[in-house]
Amino acid sequence: MRVIMTTKIxxxxxxxxxxLVENFGFTETDKLFDGNPIYRRGQTLILTTNDEMIYYDGLDRAIEEQLGIRxxxxxxxxxxxxxxxxxxLTVHVTGNWGKGIYGGKDESLAIAQPAAMKLALLKMSELNDLGWTVCYEATHHGPSELEVPSFFIEIGSSEEEWVVDRAGEIIAETIIHVLENYEKVKFPVAIGIGGGHYAPKQTKRALETDLAFSHIAAKYAHPLKRELILKAIERTSGNVDAIYVDWKGSKGETRQMARALAEELGLEFIRD
Incomplete structure (x- = not known):
């Protein structure tokens, strides 16, 4: 069962x-999650909670406890x-390279699903008739303590945009496309290191080539610990094939460590 998580606030x-409900045939069920009605379409559920989702560590366990499904x-x-x-319109996996200021635990990473996030990026770009920016974001905020793959897909960045119907339509169609196709596709996968929060070089590379990104550590998270890159590789669904570094957008000690680690692990090292 696949889950789309929403919040009333x-x-x-x-x-x-x-x-999603209007355009994709989700129907209300007689079951509740966190006291809110559950909507279903085939093997996909829409669940709604009452608080900020970034603080919902253990959501997968809560779903299992309340609904009996993983x-x-x-x-x-x-x-x-x-x-x-x-x-x-943005997409990213969650986690904290340092302190968990906005949800999640310190130095804790959620499980990335690179194929799903790349499909989301491509679909949002294809559907984007708003002239808005479409991009990855670097790994940030919670929840980080989930034991199933997850990602955030977002409308930004102010109340003016949040309520735009067309933005909601684009994200809804993208979510359905991703959930129907992410298990059918295979891309080479990289851990992304360096650059700004909106990962411009990683976004460009993913839109123009077959490369998909897992966790991305922006320059503000540097210097990056070797153990955290290893954790990012471990917390990626499927294989990681490369370590990608935005060279000018990285601190010296981090980029040299990343190069050495790629060589040690037998991964491709991509310098951009």
Missing amino acids: DLASMNIKER PEIIVFASRHSSKQRLPA
Whole structure:
């Protein structure tokens, strides 16, 4: 069973949920999750909680306890906030390279599903008739303590964008496309290191080539511990084939360590 997670306190999340129900044939069931009605379409459930999703560590366990099912993947439909108020459609896996200031545990990473996130990036880009930015974000915020693959897909970056119907439609259609196809595709996978929070070089590479990204550690997370790159590899669904470094967008000690680690592990080293 696949799960789309939403929350009542997030305008973008409710926008996406409404578009999913209206456009993709989800029907309300007689079951509840966190006191809210569950919607179902085939092997996909829409669940709704009452609080911020970034703090929902152990969500997979809560689903198992309340519903008796273990999800194959969890898609968090969410808002994205930024001071720049950049109109954007974004996708990323969660976790913390350092302190867990916004949910999740310190130095803890969720399980990435690179094929799903790449499909999301490609589909959002294809459907984007709003002229907004479409991009990966670096790994950040919680929840980080999940034992099934997950990712956040977001409408950003202010209340003005969160309620745009077309943005909700794009994300809803993207989610359905991803859930129907992510297990059928195979891409070479890289851990991304360096660059800004919106991962411009990683996004460009994923849109223009067959490379898919797992966890991405932006420059602000450097210097990066070797153990955390190893953890990122471990917390990736499927194989990791490469370590990708935005060379100018990385601190010296981190990029040299990444190069040495790639060589040690027999992974391709991609310098961009």
